[in-house]
Amino acid sequence: MLYDHILIRYGELSLKNKNRKxxxxxxxxxxxxxxxxxxxxxxxxxxDRMTILLNGQDPEPIIEACQTIYGVQSLSLAIKVDNDxxxxxxxxxxALKEATDARTFKITTKRADKDFPIGSQEFNHVIGSHLLTNxxxxxxxxxxxDVELHIDIRKQGTYITSTRIKGAGGLPVGSAGKxxxxxxxxxxxxxxxxxxxxxxxxxxxxHFHSPPYTSxxxxxxxxxxxxxxxxxxxxxxxxxxxxxxxQQKIHREIxxxxxxxxxxxMMLKISEKIAAKENILSLTTGESLGQxxxxxxxxxxxxxEVTNYPLLRPLVSMDKEAIIRISQQIDTYDISTRPYEDCxxxxxxxxxxxxxxxxxxxxxxxxxxxEGDITDIMxxxxxxxxxxxxxxxxxxxxx
Amino acid sequence: MIYFDNSATTKPDPSVLESFxxxxxxxxxxxxxxxxxxxxAETLLRKAHEQAAEILRVTSSEIIFTSGGTEGNNTAIKGxxxxxxxxxxxxxxxxxxxxxxxxACHSLETLGFDVTYLPVNEHGTxxxxxxxxxxxxxxxxxxxxxxxxxxxxxxxxxxxxxxxKKRPTTYFHVDHVQGxxxxxxxxxxxxIDLCTISGHKIHGLKGTGILYVKxxxxxxxxxxxxxxxxxxxxxxxxxxxxxxxxKAMRLIKEQEINSKNHLDELNQLLRxxxxxxxxxxxxxxxxxxxxxxxxSIPGYKPEVIIxxxxxxxxxxxxxxxxxxxxxxxxxxxxxxGFSQERSKSGLRVSLSYQNTKEEIELFCRSLRKVxxxxxxxxx
Numbered sequence: 001m002l003y004d005h006i007l008i009r010y011g012e013l014s015l016k017n018k019n020r021k022x023x024x025x026x027x028x029x030x031x032x033x034x035x036x037x038x039x040x041x042x043x044x045x046x047x048d049r050m051t052i053l054l055n056g057q058d059p060e061p062i063i064e065a066c067q068t069i070y071g072v073q074s075l076s077l078a079i080k081v082d083n084d085x086x087x088x089x090x091x092x093x094x095a096l097k098e099a100t101d102a103r104t105f106k107i108t109t110k111r112a113d114k115d116f117p118i119g120s121q122e123f124n125h126v127i128g129s130h131l132l133t134n135x136x137x138x139x140x141x142x143x144x145x146d147v148e149l150h151i152d153i154r155k156q157g158t159y160i161t162s163t164r165i166k167g168a169g170g171l172p173v174g175s176a177g178k179x180x181x182x183x184x185x186x187x188x189x190x191x192x193x194x195x196x197x198x199x200x201x202x203x204x205x206x207h208f209h210s211p212p213y214t215s216x217x218x219x220x221x222x223x224x225x226x227x228x229x230x231x232x233x234x235x236x237x238x239x240x241x242x243x244x245x246x247q248q249k250i251h252r253e254i255x256x257x258x259x260x261x262x263x264x265x266m267m268l269k270i271s272e273k274i275a276a277k278e279n280i281l282s283l284t285t286g287e288s289l290g291q292x293x294x295x296x297x298x299x300x301x302x303x304x305e306v307t308n309y310p311l312l313r314p315l316v317s318m319d320k321e322a323i324i325r326i327s328q329q330i331d332t333y334d335i336s337t338r339p340y341e342d343c344x345x346x347x348x349x350x351x352x353x354x355x356x357x358x359x360x361x362x363x364x365x366x367x368x369x370x371e372g373d374i375t376d377i378m379x380x381x382x383x384x385x386x387x388x389x390x391x392x393x394x395x396x397x398x399x
Numbered sequence: 400m401i402y403f404d405n406s407a408t409t410k411p412d413p414s415v416l417e418s419f420x421x422x423x424x425x426x427x428x429x430x431x432x433x434x435x436x437x438x439x440a441e442t443l444l445r446k447a448h449e450q451a452a453e454i455l456r457v458t459s460s461e462i463i464f465t466s467g468g469t470e471g472n473n474t475a476i477k478g479x480x481x482x483x484x485x486x487x488x489x490x491x492x493x494x495x496x497x498x499x500x501x502x503a504c505h506s507l508e509t510l511g512f513d514v515t516y517l518p519v520n521e522h523g524t525x526x527x528x529x530x531x532x533x534x535x536x537x538x539x540x541x542x543x544x545x546x547x548x549x550x551x552x553x554x555x556x557x558x559x560x561x562x563x564k565k566r567p568t569t570y571f572h573v574d575h576v577q578g579x580x581x582x583x584x585x586x587x588x589x590x591i592d593l594c595t596i597s598g599h600k601i602h603g604l605k606g607t608g609i610l611y612v613k614x615x616x617x618x619x620x621x622x623x624x625x626x627x628x629x630x631x632x633x634x635x636x637x638x639x640x641x642x643x644x645x646k647a648m649r650l651i652k653e654q655e656i657n658s659k660n661h662l663d664e665l666n667q668l669l670r671x672x673x674x675x676x677x678x679x680x681x682x683x684x685x686x687x688x689x690x691x692x693x694x695s696i697p698g699y700k701p702e703v704i705i706x707x708x709x710x711x712x713x714x715x716x717x718x719x720x721x722x723x724x725x726x727x728x729x730x731x732x733x734x735x736g737f738s739q740e741r742s743k744s745g746l747r748v749s750l751s752y753q754n755t756k757e758e759i760e761l762f763c764r765s766l767r768k769v770x771x772x773x774x775x776x777x778x
Contacts, residue, residue, distance in 0.1 A: 215433055215438075216435050216438055217433065334459075395446060397418075398418045398443070398642050398646070399418070399447075399450055399642060399645060399646050
């Protein structure tokens with residue numbers, strides 16, 4: 001293998017002047033965590049890029065892993081040589097030959113090290129003519145080259161790269177605080193969580209579990225979704241809320257058309273309490289405007305009123321197809337579509353109000369005493385952290 | 400006992416058997432049941448899918464668990480033919496396929512499909528150019544085995560895959576039953592749409608197998624019912640069998656990595672020793688799959704040799720029962736172009752990672768003696 005480095009270019013974070021240090025530190029942490037199983041690698045930061053010294057490792061799985069990390073704008077395989085014209089010529093020739101499909105090329109030199117004696121324009125010609133004299137069948141095309149060789153001359157050495165591989169973009173997870181995601185098991189909420197992570201937000205998740213109305217399998221689905229989402233960020237805590245008693249009470253005491261609205265309000269109320277306890281400053285849902293009865297403008301208004309916390313809805317303007325597309329990209333689709341009831345679909349009346357009136361909601365809710373129930377619930381929450389630290393896999397021996 | 404018939408079947412690995420037993424006893428729930436006990440079975444099944452996918456470097460929804468090679472081959476061939484007959488009715492395969500491919504193709508001929516059976520060269524391999532020439536607008540399926548079961552010849556699957564990849568309406572099926580765990584066959588980006596693997600050829604259990612079906616491939620299902628396995632194959636999943644299979648896959652893959660040269664060394668020794676016996680003609684060309692070595696002893700009935708060796712607790716085999724019109728001639732050896740005499744007297748040694756050099760030496764000594772004895776009788 002010719003290439004000995006991987007270059008990682010930062011995305012938007014180079015814009016964020018003041019916080020840049022923090023972002024880069026976070027990205028470095030995230031890259032390191034992701035590559036923990038490759039102890040041979042040497043990962044180094046600089047102001048505008050990160051370099052990974054491969055030490056003989058196969059670059060392919062490493063590139064694949066880094067592509068999913070938020071904050072990585074693009075990646076390239078690179079050869080590092082000394083700032084020496086002969087060495088650069090040699091490496092550039094090797095890099096060109098590596099790109100076997102290419103017929104036309106272009107050289108772009110960036111001379112950050114101004115001590116290097118040849119100007120970048122002139123150096124393009126030096127390298128270009130070296131390549132032309134030492135190969136057959138290649139021609140220069142400065143407008144639409146098949147391959148563009150970048151020669152980056154820096155104080156610490158010269159990097160030669162050709163193809164640019166797109167990264168996930170966005171901001172490194174953990175650089176923008178935490179949100180509590182209401183994770184139902186459906187298609188939308190994991191996508192919402194994923195998109196929030198793209199803004200640098202760390203996730204915790206809350207799930208409302210109503211056994212025996214919802215099954216163990218439905219809960220497992222939520223846990224698997226959370227586990228899957230850790231792939232794009234760091235660890236995720238999932239709070240499993242025992243919701244059965246309160247749900248039965250709502251069902252009993254609230255008029256049919258309003259029970260769904262009140263149930264949603266109770267979910268937010270409990271989520272807010274969890275957020276407060278965990279020092280989380282916002283809640284996130286997978287709601288998209290107009291999808292179902294609880295997601296009309298009137299419903300959102302009536303439900304949202306119960307909390308002062310910012311309620312983030314990254315999917316609010318997206319259509320279902322776009323959401324499904326993302327869920328397929330991030331491999332949550334197959335988990336979400338496992339055929340179990342999720343917590344939203346049991347207890348839903350046949351005709352919930354699509355335009356609930358807030359004063360009525362508050363009136364009915366006022367007739368019901370829930371404080372005791374909520375205290376009990378808060379005491380019985382089960383919290384699981386993913387990825388599971390020491391997976392007590394009872395099945396391991398069987399495989 | 401010396402067991403040299405590993406291409407017919409292999410000895411189940413004890414730990415594979417243990418997994419099967421444990422799951423059959425403890426987790427016998429139906430994965431489709433909604434209760435917790437069913438969920439455990441479903442979790443096992445899901446993990447089995449994931450592990451198989453990881454080993455084959457594909458995604459878990461592309462794995463269908465089957466009852467073995469014959470089912471995998473039939474599901475692939477008939478499944479593609481029946482689902483895509485509106486696009487065309489032409490199928491390409493080779494003259495040296497396993498009967499489960501050849502007979503599936505013959506059955507389709509009775510339904511009006513047109514099948515091309517490609518010849519092979521003197522090494523028992525099909526020529527990519529022949530495949531290219533045989534392709535027509537109506538070709539919906541090409542089915543070619545990876546390693547031939549009788550001869551051990553390796554087919555140019557990667558090149559054929561690249562050829563078919565460019566054709567949006569032609570599917571490519573590979574019978575990988577003899578190759579898995581011994582010769583790596585990358586599936587990702589290979590042009591392969593379907594790939595058959597069998598459990599009992601890799602120290603797994605009989606009645607287990609996998610058909611890889613590339614995402615987006617539609618098949619006419621052979622089994623209709625409860626829509627298990629993404630509708631490709633209805634029927635309550637064999638969780639114990641499926642888990643035991645992926646364990647066998649893991650174990651043989653580890654051996655493939657750790658004892659890479661072992662089979663080559665055995666094969667080399669076997670060749671050298673057999674070449675010293677003047678009556679023997681080796682049929683398998685060098686640089687084919689090392690686990691299979693086919694040879695003929697013209698003038699000797701292969702069954703007699705097999706029985707004589709059997710008395711010495713040595714088990715090898717003759718040609719597999721096949722569709723040759725001449726009942727005692729190997730269709731594969733015939734297709735390679737050997738004389739009738741030679742095709743009639745083919746014998747096969749097939750090795751596993753467990754076999755040793757000592758066994759090879761003892762086998763060759765015994766074979767020499769058997770030939771001497773028989774020649775006296777016959778002379």
